[in-house]
Amino acid sequence: SITLKYGAQYIGKRQDAEMKKFRANRLGQFIHWGLYSIPGGEWNGTTYLGAAEWLANFAKIPNATWDSLQYQFNPNKFNAVQWAKMAKASGFKYVTITTKHHEGFCLWPSEFTEFDIENTPYKKDLLKEFVDAYTEAGIDVYFYYSILDWHHKDWRYDIKNQADSLAFSKYFEFAKNQLLELQQKYPEVKGFWFDGTWDASWKKNGKYSYDIQKALKEVNPNVIVNSRLRADDFGSRHFDSNGNLMGDYQSGYERYLPAKNDTLITKIDWEACMTIPVNQWGYHKDWSLSHVKSANEILELIVKTVSLGGNFLLNYGPKGDGTFRNEELEISNSIGNWMSKYADKVIYYGDYANLKPQDWGYYVKNTNSGKFYGVVFNLPLSKLLKIELPNGKKLKVVNFETEKLEYHHHDKMGYFISLPENTPNEPFIFEILME
Numbered sequence: 001s002i003t004l005k006y007g008a009q010y011i012g013k014r015q016d017a018e019m020k021k022f023r024a025n026r027l028g029q030f031i032h033w034g035l036y037s038i039p040g041g042e043w044n045g046t047t048y049l050g051a052a053e054w055l056a057n058f059a060k061i062p063n064a065t066w067d068s069l070q071y072q073f074n075p076n077k078f079n080a081v082q083w084a085k086m087a088k089a090s091g092f093k094y095v096t097i098t099t100k101h102h103e104g105f106c107l108w109p110s111e112f113t114e115f116d117i118e119n120t121p122y123k124k125d126l127l128k129e130f131v132d133a134y135t136e137a138g139i140d141v142y143f144y145y146s147i148l149d150w151h152h153k154d155w156r157y158d159i160k161n162q163a164d165s166l167a168f169s170k171y172f173e174f175a176k177n178q179l180l181e182l183q184q185k186y187p188e189v190k191g192f193w194f195d196g197t198w199d200a201s202w203k204k205n206g207k208y209s210y211d212i213q214k215a216l217k218e219v220n221p222n223v224i225v226n227s228r229l230r231a232d233d234f235g236s237r238h239f240d241s242n243g244n245l246m247g248d249y250q251s252g253y254e255r256y257l258p259a260k261n262d263t264l265i266t267k268i269d270w271e272a273c274m275t276i277p278v279n280q281w282g283y284h285k286d287w288s289l290s291h292v293k294s295a296n297e298i299l300e301l302i303v304k305t306v307s308l309g310g311n312f313l314l315n316y317g318p319k320g321d322g323t324f325r326n327e328e329l330e331i332s333n334s335i336g337n338w339m340s341k342y343a344d345k346v347i348y349y350g351d352y353a354n355l356k357p358q359d360w361g362y363y364v365k366n367t368n369s370g371k372f373y374g375v376v377f378n379l380p381l382s383k384l385l386k387i388e389l390p391n392g393k394k395l396k397v398v399n400f401e402t403e404k405l406e407y408h409h410h411d412k413m414g415y416f417i418s419l420p421e422n423t424p425n426e427p428f429i430f431e432i433l434m435e
C-alpha cells in the first residue's frame with residue numbers, strides 16, 4: 001500500500017454507540033434553506049430549470065446583488081417546533097440542515113462573518129431554535145456545511161500561484177473557525193455533512209480536509225463526518241489512494257442508489273441523499289418542470305437503501321417564509337403513515353440480509369430483533385413470491401400479518417410462497433423464519 005499522510009484515519013465500520021445510533025436511525029430529513037429559498041428558481045421574470053439553490057450561478061447574478069437578499073430574509077412563518085413535530089410524525093430519526101450552502105450565507109450568528117442570520121430582519125439565532133426543537137423531539141441533529149463558498153473573498157477554485165495558496169489558506173482558517181464555532185455553540189450536533197469539495201483547490205489540499213476531521217474529533221471524539229469532506233495526499237476523494245474509505249460513511253450517492261446486487265457497498269457505512277423532484281434541493285416555485293416522486297417511489301428508494309445497509313436522507317426545501325410546500329406536506333403524511341406500521345421492523349436497525357435479490361422487492365434483516373423480512377413493491381402476476389436460500393438454509397415459516405403463508409419448494413428453484421388472498425394496496429412486509 002501507498003504511504004499516506006492524509007488518508008483514511010481508521011479502517012472498518014465504527015462500533016461506538018454514536019455510530020451505532022446513526023446506523024440504526026437509517027431515515028433522515030435533509031433541509032436546504034437559505035437566501036436561495038426567497039427567489040425559488042426565478043429571477044427577473046425568468047424561471048430557471050436548474051437546482052434552485054444554484055440560481056445565482058445559472059442566472060450569473062453578481063455577488064453584490066445576490067447577497068442583498070440577506071436584507072429580505074425574514075421567515076416570519078418559521079415554527080421550529082412544528083417542523084420537528086412533522087419530521088417526527090414522518091418517521092425521521094435524524095435531520096441534516098444547511099448551516100451554510102455554496103452561497104456562503106450562514107443560518108447562525110457567526111463571529112467570523114457579517115453574512116449571517118444576525119444581519120437579516122429575522123436577527124434571531126434561527127439555528128438554535130431549530131436545534132432545540134429537533135433535539136426536544138428526540139431527532140438527532142447534523143449540520144450540512146459547504147466548503148465551496150461563492151461569497152468569501154478568499155475562496156479559490158484552483159491554486160495557480162502563491163497568492164492563491166495564501167488566500168485559500170485564509171479561507172481554510174475561516175472554515176475551520178466556523179466549524180469549531182458550530183460545535184461550541186450547538187454541542188448537541190452529532191456530525192457534519194460536508195459538500196462543495198469537488199474543486200481542484202480542495203483536492204490539492206488533502207491536509208486541510210484531514211485537519212478538519214481531526215479538529216472536529218478533538219472536540220467530540222465520536223463526531224460523525226461524511227466521506228465527501230475528504231481528499232487524500234493525491235486528491236483521491238471519498239476513498240484514499242489505498243482504497244480505504246475516508247470519513248465515517250460513504251456519501252457519494254447523491255440522487256442515485258447502488259445497484260440492487262451491489263454487495264461491496266454492504267461492507268461499509270453509507271448514506272444516499274435524495275430529492276423529491278428530479279433535481280431541486282432548495283425551494284423552487286415550479287415543480288411541474290420535472291417528474292416528482294410519489295410516496296411509493298420514495299418508500300421503495302428508502303427500503304432499497306436499507307436493504308443494502310445504507311442510510312437515506314430525504315430532502316425538503318422550505319420556502320423563504322419558513323413554510324413547506326403542499327407536495328412535501330403530502331409526502332410527509334403518506335410516508336409517516338407507512339413508517340408508523342412498518343419502520344420498527346424494516347427501517348430502524350434494518351440492514352443487509354445477504355439473501356439473493358428477487359424481483360418482487362427487497363430483503364431486510366433487523367439487527368435488533370435478528371428477524372428477516374421481505375418487503376413487497378412489485379406484486380407478481382404469478383401470485384407467487386420466490387425465495388432462494390443459501391445452501392444449508394431451509395424455509396420454516398412465512399408470516400404475513402397474523403397468517404402463515406403457504407409455500408412449496410423445488411430443490412433447484414427454491415421456494416414459492418403463495419400470496420395472501422387480499423394483499424394491502426401499499427408496500428407490505430412478510431417475516432421469514434429459516435432453519
Ligand SMILES: C[C@@H]1N[C@@H](C(=O)NCc2ccccc2)[C@H](O)[C@@H]1O
Pocket residue numbers: 051053054195198254273281
Ligand atoms: C447535496 C447537493 N449537493 C449540491 C450540488 O451542487 N450537487 C451537484 C454537484 C455534484 C457533484 C459535482 C458538482 C455539483 C446541491 O446543491 C445539494 O446541496
